[in-house]
Amino acid sequence: MNNPKCQSCFKFIAIVLCKECNIHICFKxxxxIHQDKNDNHYRTTISFQTKSTQQPENDNQMEIIKQKKKQLQELKDKESQLTKYYQxxxxxxxxxxxxxxxxxxNRLQQAQQFMNEIGQDNGELDVDNMQNELENLEKSLxxxxxxxxxxxxxxxxxxLKVDTLLDRVKKATDIEQQQISKMNEVIQIFKACSEQLQKEKDLLMLDNEKxxxxxxxxAKFFDENGPLMEELNAQKNNEQQ
Structure with missing residues (x-):
C-alpha cells in the first residue's frame, strides 16, 4: 500500500482527510479528534493505492534482451566478415x-621440346653439357x-582452422539464441504472474473500498442516531435497576 501513515498516532494507515485540520488520520x-457531536469539520476518506514496481522490472528485462540481441548481431557480423576474409x-x-x-x-613442355630438338640435331652433341642441363632442370622441377x-x-x-573457428562461432551463436529464447519465456511467465498479482490487488482494493x-x-448512522441510542441504553439500564 502507498497510503500515508496517520499524522496523529503515526502507527496506522490514514484513511480520513480532514480539510479543516489539514491532516491525514486513521479512523480511531x-x-x-472529532468526538464533539457539534463538530462540523468536512472529512473525506482516502482511497487505497498500490505501488507498482512491475514496469521498471519489465523495462529492465527488455533492456537485457535488447543488449543480448545486439551482441548476437555483432557476433553474426564478425562471423560473416571472418568467413569472407578466409574465403x-x-x-x-x-x-x-x-x-x-x-x-x-611449362617447364616440362620446354624440357620435352629440348629433348625433341636434341633428337633432330644431326651435328656433334655436347653430352656433358646436355646432362648438366637435364640435371639442373630436374632439380629445379x-x-x-x-x-x-x-x-x-x-x-x-x-x-581446417577456418572450419573449426566457424563451427565454434556457430555453436556460440546457437547458445546465445537459446538463452534469448529462454529469457523471453521467463519474461512471458513473469508478465502473466504480474497480471495475476495486479488482479488480486485490484480485488483487494475493491474489498477495502467496500x-x-x-x-x-x-459512522454516519452513529452520528445521526447516537443520542437516541444513548437514551435507549440509559432507559434499559434504568429498567434493569
Whole structure:
C-alpha cells in the first residue's frame, strides 16, 4: 500500500482527510479528534493505492534482451566478415597454387621440346653439357614441386582452422539464441504472474473500498442516531435497576 501513515498516532494507515485540520488520520484518531457531536469539520476518506514496481522490472528485462540481441548481431557480423576474409585468402592461395602448377607444366613442355630438338640435331652433341642441363632442370622441377606441395599443405591447415573457428562461432551463436529464447519465456511467465498479482490487488482494493464505505455508513448512522441510542441504553439500564 502507498497510503500515508496517520499524522496523529503515526502507527496506522490514514484513511480520513480532514480539510479543516489539514491532516491525514486513521479512523480511531478521527473519533478522538472529532468526538464533539457539534463538530462540523468536512472529512473525506482516502482511497487505497498500490505501488507498482512491475514496469521498471519489465523495462529492465527488455533492456537485457535488447543488449543480448545486439551482441548476437555483432557476433553474426564478425562471423560473416571472418568467413569472407578466409574465403578470399583461400581463393588467393588456390590461384597461386594453380599458377605454380602451370609454371611447372611449362617447364616440362620446354624440357620435352629440348629433348625433341636434341633428337633432330644431326651435328656433334655436347653430352656433358646436355646432362648438366637435364640435371639442373630436374632439380629445379623437384624444388618447385616441393614448394607447391608445402603451399598446398599450409592451405589445407588454414582451411581446417577456418572450419573449426566457424563451427565454434556457430555453436556460440546457437547458445546465445537459446538463452534469448529462454529469457523471453521467463519474461512471458513473469508478465502473466504480474497480471495475476495486479488482479488480486485490484480485488483487494475493491474489498477495502467496500469496507471503508461500510465504516462510513456506520459512522454516519452513529452520528445521526447516537443520542437516541444513548437514551435507549440509559432507559434499559434504568429498567434493569
Amino acid at each position: 484518531c478521527d473519533e478522538n 578470399d585468402k583461400m581463393i588467393q592461395a588456390k590461384k597461386k597454387y594453380e599458377q605454380q602448377i602451370s609454371a611447372l607444366e 623437384k624444388t618447385e614441386i616441393k614448394i607447391a606441395e608445402e603451399e598446398q599443405k599450409k592451405l589445407d591447415e588454414k582451411t 469496507l471503508i464505505g461500510e465504516v462510513e455508513i456506520f
